[in-house]
Amino acid sequence: xxxxxxxxxxxxxxxxxxxxxxxxxxxxxxxxxxxxxxxxxxxxxxxxxxxxxxxxxxxxxxxxxxxxxxxxxxxxxxxxxxxxxxxxxxxxxxxxxxxxxxxxxxxxxxxxxxxxxxxxxxxxxxxxxxxxxxxxxxxxxxxxxxxxxxxxxxxxxxxxxxxxxxxxxxxxxxxxxxxxxxxxxxxxxxxxxxxxxxxxxxxxxxxxxxxxxxxxxxxxxxxxxxxxxx
Amino acid sequence: xxxxxxxxxxxxxxxxxxxxxxxxxxxxxxxxxxxxxxxxxxxxxxxxxxxxxxxxxxxxxxxxxxxxxxxxxxxxxxxxxxxxxxxxxxxxxxxxxxxxxxxxxxxxxxxxxxxxxxxxxxxxxxxxxxxxxxxxxxxxxxxxxxxxxxxxxxxxxxxxxxxxxxxxxxxxxxxxxxxxxxxxxxxxxxxxxxxxxxxxxxxxxxxxxxxxxxxxxxxxxxxxxxxxxxxxxxxxxxxxxxxxxxxxxxxxxxxxxxxxxxxxxxxxxxxxxxxxxxxxxxxxxxxxxxxxxxxxxxxxxxxxxxxxxx
Numbered sequence: 001x002x003x004x005x006x007x008x009x010x011x012x013x014x015x016x017x018x019x020x021x022x023x024x025x026x027x028x029x030x031x032x033x034x035x036x037x038x039x040x041x042x043x044x045x046x047x048x049x050x051x052x053x054x055x056x057x058x059x060x061x062x063x064x065x066x067x068x069x070x071x072x073x074x075x076x077x078x079x080x081x082x083x084x085x086x087x088x089x090x091x092x093x094x095x096x097x098x099x100x101x102x103x104x105x106x107x108x109x110x111x112x113x114x115x116x117x118x119x120x121x122x123x124x125x126x127x128x129x130x131x132x133x134x135x136x137x138x139x140x141x142x143x144x145x146x147x148x149x150x151x152x153x154x155x156x157x158x159x160x161x162x163x164x165x166x167x168x169x170x171x172x173x174x175x176x177x178x179x180x181x182x183x184x185x186x187x188x189x190x191x192x193x194x195x196x197x198x199x200x201x202x203x204x205x206x207x208x209x210x211x212x213x214x215x216x217x218x219x220x221x222x223x224x225x226x227x228x229x230x
Numbered sequence: 231x232x233x234x235x236x237x238x239x240x241x242x243x244x245x246x247x248x249x250x251x252x253x254x255x256x257x258x259x260x261x262x263x264x265x266x267x268x269x270x271x272x273x274x275x276x277x278x279x280x281x282x283x284x285x286x287x288x289x290x291x292x293x294x295x296x297x298x299x300x301x302x303x304x305x306x307x308x309x310x311x312x313x314x315x316x317x318x319x320x321x322x323x324x325x326x327x328x329x330x331x332x333x334x335x336x337x338x339x340x341x342x343x344x345x346x347x348x349x350x351x352x353x354x355x356x357x358x359x360x361x362x363x364x365x366x367x368x369x370x371x372x373x374x375x376x377x378x379x380x381x382x383x384x385x386x387x388x389x390x391x392x393x394x395x396x397x398x399x400x401x402x403x404x405x406x407x408x409x410x411x412x413x414x415x416x417x418x419x420x421x422x423x424x425x426x427x428x429x430x431x432x433x434x435x436x437x438x439x440x441x442x443x444x445x446x447x448x449x450x451x452x453x454x455x456x457x458x459x460x461x462x463x464x465x466x467x468x469x470x471x472x473x474x475x476x477x478x479x480x481x482x483x484x485x486x487x488x489x490x491x492x493x494x495x496x497x498x499x500x501x502x503x504x505x506x507x508x509x510x511x512x513x514x515x516x517x518x519x520x521x522x523x524x525x526x527x528x529x530x531x532x533x534x535x536x537x538x539x540x
Contacts (some may be wrong), residue, residue: 071288075315078312
């Protein structure tokens with residue numbers, strides 16, 4: 001998200017029809033999106049503090065009514081079909097704009113995602129970039145115990161995509177990979193981004209319960225300390 | 231009416247380049263005029279209806295008006311959540327075109343029937359629901375609604391032959407169309423079963439019973455004002471639909487009668503039981519569910535007889 005909103009996405013204004021589109025298909029990660037939109041100046045600090053309070057547009061999942069959110073998300077498996085439509089629209093309108101879709105690994109359980117994967121490859125939508133947050137976890141367990149997704153690289157390659165196996169925490173590496181992608185007609189692109197769930201917070205890393213569990217005040221302070229935040 | 235609809239869509243697409251047609255690999259001998267004239271604005275998405283509605287959502291956000299074409303259950307039921315979270319929630323001008331509806335796909339069996347689509351779609355305040363009664367009305371419906379800002383669901387029959395006498399293609403969003411006048415009772419109908427309702431009214435007339443027939447093609451926005459006014463003149467109303475009696479026209483008319491405090495008695499004719507697996511032609515299935523003109527006339531006359539004299 002930092003790489004996309006920090007340097008990749010071309011969004012002079014969230015209402016510019018020629019802007020790049022971004023879909024947080026794993027809508028439950030909306031907090032990260034809100035932080036990015038705040039840094040870009042599209043969510044004020046006071047609005048940010050309304051998160052999940054009555055009457056806010058900043059709920060657990062992104063809402064289209066919020067400036068900077070292109071599409072509602074939260075129902076897994078829907079973001080990529082919409083992103084394919086957005087990429088097809090750009091192609092039909094002879095636009096250079098691109099579409100980025102961030103999906104979760106467990107979201108690849110959804111059949112609708114693979115419908116979109118096939119369509120995008122068939123129509124060579126090279127203006128489409130998917131990033132998979134491959135943290136190996138889902139709500140109730142580890143992905144290799146629920147529905148095994150391996151081998152991801154081979155699967156996406158078999159579906160005709162341009163596959164990049166990357167470290168999801170390597171910011172310069174992600175930036176270089178995305179910059180190297182060709183936008184002219186060819187295969188759509190996917191970054192299989194290996195990540196660690198709860199990265200940087202010792203008691204959260206790779207722990208299933210933190211998909212749902214709320215932090216206590218002392219846990220919150222510890223997380224800030226471990227990440228050097230005063 | 232699907233051919234008329236596609237031909238009318240071709241005419242609109244000639245003047246508006248935002249029109250795009252997507253199909254879920256269906257529409258043989260129906261959609262070819264559009265495919266041939268606008269190959270750059272036609273996509274066979276494949277047998278992937280969820281993807282199709284998602285793609286339509288993405289296209290609509292970029293300024294297109296995508297028409298999404300399939301048989302009713304595959305156009306509505308399979309991608310239902312995509313329709314809700316996409317076109318409805320964002321209020322994008324996606325058009326869902328469902329072919330068939332009711333038991334029009336006869337011997338194809340219950341997987342191909344559409345018995346709950348109107349209910350599911352009209353439940354959403356942000357979704358226009360349009361159900362023409364014949365091919366003449368299919369064209370005027372399209373002409374009147376293709377450019378609406380929000381999403382639209384069209385339920386279209388395969389029947390390209392039948393014209394309802396007295397309808398003359400009339401359509402107005404949010405209003406009913408009177409097909410024939412009558413003083414003893416009223417039949418309110420929707421879609422291509424209207425022809426059976428008209429037959430029933432003819433039969434009733436030969437029995438000395440004067441039956442009005444009103445068509446509801448604009449299910450959403452619902453013609454609440456027209457229905458209230460019309461129903462206030464009758465003591466017996468019969469709704470006729472190829473749909474479960476819950477959720478569709480029968481429910482709408484019930485709501486109007488109850489909310490306006492009318493004294494009209496309502497008999498809902500439609501499908502009341504889960505398909506058993508036994509199948510047959512559309513005509514056979516209509517007979518099975520009491521929806522032929524003869525059966526409707528009988529139901530209506532019995533309902534009238536049960537009303538105490540004034």
